[in-house]
Amino acid sequence: MAGLGALAAAPALPLFEAAAAPSAVAKRVAGPRLRPGDTIGLIEPASASDDPFDLTLVEEAVRAMGLVPKRAPNLAKRYGYLAGQDQERGSDITAMFADKDVRAIFAVRGGWGSARALPYVDWDIVRANPKFLLGFSDITALHMAIAAKGGAYTLHGPNAGSAWGKSSLASFKEIAFDGGTPLLVNPPANEDRLVQRRWRTVKIRGGKAQGRLLGGNLTVLTALAGTPYLPDFTGAILFLEDVDEAEYRIDRMLTQLGQAGVLKALAGVVFGQCTTCRDPDGSGPGGGFTLNSILRQHFGPLGIPAFEGSWFGHIADQFTIPQGVMAEIDADAGTLKIMEPAVT
Structure with a gap:
């Protein structure tokens, strides 16, 4: 009874605005x-x-x-x-x-x-x-x-x-203090290897594309589908990252965005870091598919430039990426060029 009383005393969730198209x-x-x-x-x-x-x-x-x-x-x-x-x-x-x-x-x-x-x-x-x-x-x-x-x-x-960290601060200041329009290129990895392994970008489909930058965390963005709070992605460059999501859940969310019509409207895609995005025992529905394979399944058929591995997400340092400004991606080079200032 105490639990029911506490529940009754809690404020009710609002009647949210009706589901809507983007x-x-x-x-x-x-x-x-x-x-x-x-x-x-x-x-x-x-x-x-x-x-x-x-x-x-x-x-x-x-x-x-x-x-x-x-x-x-x-x-x-x-x-x-x-x-x-x-x-x-x-x-x-x-x-x-x-x-x-x-x-x-x-x-x-x-x-x-x-x-x-x-x-x-x-x-x-x-x-x-x-x-x-x-x-x-x-x-x-x-x-x-x-x-x-x-x-x-x-x-x-x-x-x-x-x-x-110093890199995060420098990226933020260039955008927010200086009104800069930087070319965002992954840093070299500080590792004793013949070829760089960490912070590599991987092409999904080559080419260049321009559009307004929109995106962020895949899980949070997907949960807004059907609400008045998801913008129109027509002609946009979608950038995504996530953390602690098994491969099959990434697959499920991208399936939802595809069936909601978000992906087909895009000009390009940048997938950043997916930190610890792996089913630990491979027993989930996505067992056998790597993250790269899932991204290729969803982004490859779109016929637009796309790459993964850009330096943002749940990592110690990251780029600051302005939302809504025009940008150009080069999927072959793995770069993101900000084309207009985000501040005046």
């Missing part, structure tokens, strides 16, 4: 670039931080970039495994976009829960206050929703609570 292409703009001394809004739209000291480290990292951290009103709250109730997390997103002192917004961490907060975001305020959001993994839900609803270009890159 949103029409929303107008996107470039938000302001960062300058030393700018204020950064910190949000936790998904899982809660496990230790209060984690937030201290986040704030120290922001200050080390020459920026000033500002906590969202509900930061550090907890509701089960979430960083506060859905309404609170959605309200924090709105508040940081509305705050005129906040130049950009950093997600502290991913986990799970961003999608639950989306109905509680005031999208009119997001559109009226262009500034970029930074984060990856579960933050893909926010990236996709902003792309669908309209707003500033966002940045798929380290969460505020990530390790922030």
Whole structure:
């Protein structure tokens, strides 16, 4: 009975907006670039931080970039495994976009829960206050929703609570501070081998393609199919990454995206790092298919340039990739060229 009482006391999930076809292409703009001394809004739209000291480290990292951290009103709250109730997390997103002192917004961490907060975001305020959001993994839900609803270009890159190695920091600063349009090329692996083995890119189908960059975590993006928060991918370059997913689950998600019509609309595909994406005993339905084989099955027949192994995902360092800007991929060379600034 106690369990039933606790369940009854919990706030009900919202009546989500009805399932819909992918949103029409929303107008996107470039938000302001960062300058030393700018204020950064910190949000936790998904899982809660496990230790209060984690937030201290986040704030120290922001200050080390020459920026000033500002906590969202509900930061550090907890509701089960979430960083506060859905309404609170959605309200924090709105508040940081509305705050005129906040130049950009950093997600502290991913986990799970961003999608639950989306109905509680005031999208009119997001559109009226262009500034970029930074984060990856579960933050893909926010990236996709902003792309669908309209707003500033966002940045798929380290969460505020990530390790922030030198390479990650350099990639982020080139995009967010300098307004750069870099050619993203995987770094050489520091290993004692005759030929490089780590950080290699692998061509799925050769050629070059141009389009607007859209993507992020495969699991999170796929879960938005049929909702108002998935943008139109017509002519886009889709970039994907994932972690801890067996091969058959990658197959299942790509099957869903294909049957939902997302894949056939693309201009090109970049698959980044799939960290520990392997069925440990090969007993799952995908036993016998490698990740590369699955990617070839889904992307090869599209007849568009595609490659895997780009340097982003659940890894110690990664590229910062702006969402919504024009880019060009060269699948033979394994490169991604940003063609326009993500900030002004």
